[in-house]
Amino acid sequence: MELCHGTEPDQEIEDTMSALFNDADADVVFRSRDKIRFRIYSTYLKNTTGGFPPVGFTPHEDEIVDLDENASTLNLMFQFVYPQPQPPLRTLDFPTLSSLAEAVEKYQIYPAMQICYVFMTKALPSHALDILDYAIKHDYYPLMDKAAPHISLEDVSSAATRVSPRLLQIWIPYHNACNQALRDAFKINEPHKRPRSSFESCTEWETRRASILITLGGCIGVKNVESALASIACTSPDCCREAAVAWQAKARQGIAKPPKFSTFSRKSFQDD
Numbered sequence: 001m002e003l004c005h006g007t008e009p010d011q012e013i014e015d016t017m018s019a020l021f022n023d024a025d026a027d028v029v030f031r032s033r034d035k036i037r038f039r040i041y042s043t044y045l046k047n048t049t050g051g052f053p054p055v056g057f058t059p060h061e062d063e064i065v066d067l068d069e070n071a072s073t074l075n076l077m078f079q080f081v082y083p084q085p086q087p088p089l090r091t092l093d094f095p096t097l098s099s100l101a102e103a104v105e106k107y108q109i110y111p112a113m114q115i116c117y118v119f120m121t122k123a124l125p126s127h128a129l130d131i132l133d134y135a136i137k138h139d140y141y142p143l144m145d146k147a148a149p150h151i152s153l154e155d156v157s158s159a160a161t162r163v164s165p166r167l168l169q170i171w172i173p174y175h176n177a178c179n180q181a182l183r184d185a186f187k188i189n190e191p192h193k194r195p196r197s198s199f200e201s202c203t204e205w206e207t208r209r210a211s212i213l214i215t216l217g218g219c220i221g222v223k224n225v226e227s228a229l230a231s232i233a234c235t236s237p238d239c240c241r242e243a244a245v246a247w248q249a250k251a252r253q254g255i256a257k258p259p260k261f262s263t264f265s266r267k268s269f270q271d272d
């Protein structure tokens with residue numbers, strides 16, 4: 001728990017008070033990272049959260065407790081602590097939602113944890129990397145499996161310094177397994193059936209097949225299995241399209257089912 005005992009109120013006269021949480025009778029004062037104070041009734045914290053007050057923490061009278069989060073996050077979070085209608089999350093932008101989701105996990109704000117989880121899930125397929133990081137951090141296995149297939153090597157590479165080392169540790173073996181399935185798909189040489197109502201072989205297939213192989217080859221090591229499978233396709237409404245569909249079905253069958261990220265996560269946990 002990253003709480004620290006703050007300074008006396010008199011020393012921080014530039015602080016401003018939250019418009020929503022300013023009841024003079026409230027017995028605990030929190031201060032956001034951006035210097036907004038929140039007066040909160042400790043009774044509500046005790047009744048609805050698991051992370052307040054932290055073990056062994058007893059604020060002295062008039063002492064301020066500094067929190068790491070900004071006021072916009074705390075303002076939303078404390079609304080879940082009080083017996084009042086919960087704030088709507090539908091209209092939040094992703095960074096705000098994500099900060100709230102992390103804060104309610106950190107302080108164990110029980111009334112908010114599931115609803116934040118639901119809205120984080122609904123944000124997919126956008127922000128998949130951040131959502132995967134959140135899912136790993138809080139052991140949300142089904143959400144890991146929903147988020148991971150939307151992430152490419154480029155996504156991970158460009159955010160390698162931002163995501164958690166644990167995500168990288170799990171994602172790399174997961175990605176290798178995905179690529180093995182792609183390599184298998186590459187080797188399938190599905191025979192092209194003779195076009196209907198024709199005694200001649202299709203003259204287009206070899207060219208189209210080569211084009212598919214080039215696209216598929218470009219996916220190996222870069223994209224996940226599901227999005228790469230889409231490259232085994234032919235848009236022309238003829239016999240070649242049928243051949244591509246059969247190839248894709250066989251590739252999917254060969255994969256049996258795409259590797260699940262959560263399997264790698266559990267394995268990594270056992271190895272620790």
Ligand SMILES: [Zn+2]
Binds near residue numbers: 205239240241
């Ligand atoms: Zn054809």
